[in-house]
Amino acid sequence: MKERLFLHDRAEWYSGLGNLRRDVLAGMVGTFALIPEVIAFSFVAGVDPEVGLFATFVISVVIAFAGGRPAMISGAAGSVALVAAALVASHGLQYLLAATVLAGLIQIVFGLLRLDVLMRFVSKSVRTGFVNALAVLIFSAQLPHMLGVAWQTWALIAAGLAIIYLVPRLTTAIPSPLICILALTALTMAVPMPVATVADLGRLPDSLPAFLIPEVPFSLETLAIVAPYALAMAMVGLLESMMTASVVDDLTETNSSKARECAGLGLANLAAGFTGGIAGCGMIGQTVGNLRFGGWGRVSTLTAGVFLLVLMVLLRPWVSQVPVAALVAIMIMVSVETFSWASLRDLARHPKVSSVVMLATVAVTVLTHNLAAGVAVGVMLSGVFFAFKVMRLMDVRDEYDAATGTRTYRVSGQVFFASAEILADAFDLRDEAPNIRIDLTAAHLWDVTAVAALEAAVGKLRRRGKRVEVVGLNAASALLVDRHGPAIQAGMGAGMGAGAG
Structure with a gap:
């Protein structure tokens, strides 16, 4: 050199x-x-x-x-x-x-x-x-x-x-x-x-x-x-x-x-x-x-x-x-x-x-x-303006399957400190569906704040007696969850059998 x-x-x-x-x-x-x-x-x-x-x-x-x-x-x-x-x-x-x-x-x-x-x-x-x-x-x-x-x-x-x-x-x-x-x-x-x-x-x-x-x-x-x-x-x-x-x-x-x-x-x-x-x-x-x-x-x-x-x-x-x-x-x-x-x-x-x-x-x-x-x-x-712009690109849509009693939340976009609260507020805790499926195939978790928001939402849903499944995590997001979201990881291995995409 x-x-x-x-x-x-x-x-x-x-x-x-x-x-x-x-x-x-x-x-x-x-x-x-x-x-x-x-x-x-x-x-x-x-x-x-x-x-x-x-x-x-x-x-x-x-x-x-x-x-x-x-x-x-x-x-x-x-x-x-x-x-x-x-x-x-x-x-x-x-x-x-x-x-x-x-x-x-x-x-x-x-x-x-x-x-x-x-x-x-x-x-x-x-x-x-x-x-x-x-x-x-x-x-x-x-x-x-x-x-x-x-x-x-x-x-x-x-x-x-x-x-x-x-x-x-x-x-x-x-x-x-x-x-x-x-x-x-x-x-x-x-x-x-x-x-x-x-x-x-x-x-x-x-x-x-x-x-x-x-x-x-x-x-x-x-x-x-x-x-x-x-x-x-x-x-x-x-x-x-x-x-x-x-x-x-x-x-x-x-x-x-x-x-x-x-x-x-x-x-x-x-x-x-x-x-x-x-x-x-x-x-x-x-x-x-x-x-x-x-x-x-x-x-x-x-x-x-x-x-x-x-x-x-x-x-x-x-x-x-x-x-x-x-x-x-x-x-x-x-x-x-x-x-x-x-x-x-x-x-x-x-x-x-x-x-x-x-x-x-x-x-x-x-x-x-x-x-x-x-x-x-x-x-x-x-x-700040960049974070605000990226935050607005995140979207959560839900659909209900009456045959299986499953409410699926499809998350797309970037989940980080600025958009984590939007993700947490997207889940209806009064929903009567017994099964909740959170699909993160089109999303990416960037930081600990995002993992904490997801973990908190999953915990609240489970405490209301719902079976929660988290699927579609990419490799980087899954690694972040492994390190900082043990409650999410535990739920992924139970109930309906979550998978990582």
Whole structure:
């Protein structure tokens, strides 16, 4: 197994080296797209830009080797930044670093236990709600930078949006967000105006990241503070990374190891936390851009991270002059592009329960500012609605044979915790028929609750002096009855002679 994994990795790197020029160029272009968004996500989280930039550098380098999906771009993302913002505001940066380390450990365990299969329970409605809520939160995070400011800030935001949306009509050789930053920075340097700049947001990196241990008390109290945020950051990061990996799988028509991606992301976040960075995850927009520019191998991911730090160190004086209005314009664009506008049209076309799940996911996420909480509520509602739908498919019909004095109940469908009560209520305890036959040929017993309901009904009928026969159990249902329904099993061997179909 290890040898096969090694050969697979070598093939991915070899493929990348064979496409070296395209991978390197795609990674470099991706870096230019990363810079504005990473800085913007940093001030969403309430930390210095260097925290997000260090994290993106470290995460990209580690994930290039440890990740399960080549060509994915990972770094400090808006979804994790939104979760982290509340912790930074209440306890400061050091607690965020501790939460990042713990989130990485959670993700490593998640991957090693192959719990990535749990992501299959996240329905399309929940994923759509997650994306829409993320868009709403990203936009709302810009409001503090748009209120109580000089009119020049609003003018720069409008100009930035115009550049972002109009330039691609002329050329796509250079990402329009980068042109937005260049143009607005040049304008504010040429014409001084009362607007905030990146330098006002905090310190930019001027050296390589160094190993550090978060300066927090090692106590249960600290764990109680960081654990909820760490769990939320871990789950949100895993969800977005799994969604990104699935997008790449579809675009490249290849498969990837989701379990390895989970563990690899955990290692990357662990490294980020110990080098002064915030937790991150897969970035859908940058990853799709990387693929479109020809980056299909791990080399493109590695290049994006390394080139990012090179640019930050070399161009630090210039980057500090970037107006915050340019970042706000970019984040508004990200918010608009992230939101699934088709979901508004689908509200009228999709089943009502799907729309309720999507809207509930958005509402809980926006109200709590916790993406993980929104996803949890969405998954729970999906499960409840699914159980309700399956429950309604169960049916019990009865017929009476006067010649033998036998009432036959024919059960069809799935019998489990949600439908067990319906089964129990289907039997008429006042029926005068001396013989009762329960035919489960078209039914399946799923859990202990179903067996208990059947056992209780059989017991009540017998106590009224009736001879009860249970027939038609399939192999799985019969095994469940053997283990958890001794009273049913005893009755099956008596009286009219029950059989298992």
